Amino acid sequence: MNTFLFILLIAAMLATVAMLVRGLAVFLLNASNEVKGEGGGPTASALKSNKMMQYRIFFQAIAIVIVVLILFLAGKN
Template sequence: MTTFLAILLVAAMIAVVVVLVRGLVVFLASATEDVKNGGDGPSAAALKSNKMMQYRIFFQAIAILIVVLILFLASGR
């Protein structure tokens, strides 16, 4: 069970990193687009960047819950 949770934890941490990097790339692209165009309101790229950061927070919460579960199971032994 602990091995399974460790694998899930690694997968969650990888998901956090992937979403973070993707969100940063989208953010930089949207910032460049906004500077060039001087747009009114958020662009589609800015909204996508915001969504990616929301996914990052979601995956971080999952990773934290898995760590808590692993610690809980380890303390019961």
């Protein structure tokens, strides 16, 4: 059971890093248009970057829950 939880933890951590990198990449690629003041509201790239950061928070929360579960199971033994 612990091996399965460690694999899930690693997967959640990798997903967190992937979403962080992807969100930052989208943000940095399209930041110049926003700095120039083009457009009158949030651009599609800004919304996409925001969605990537929301996914990052979601995967980060999953990783924290898995860590708590691992510590709980280790404390029972």
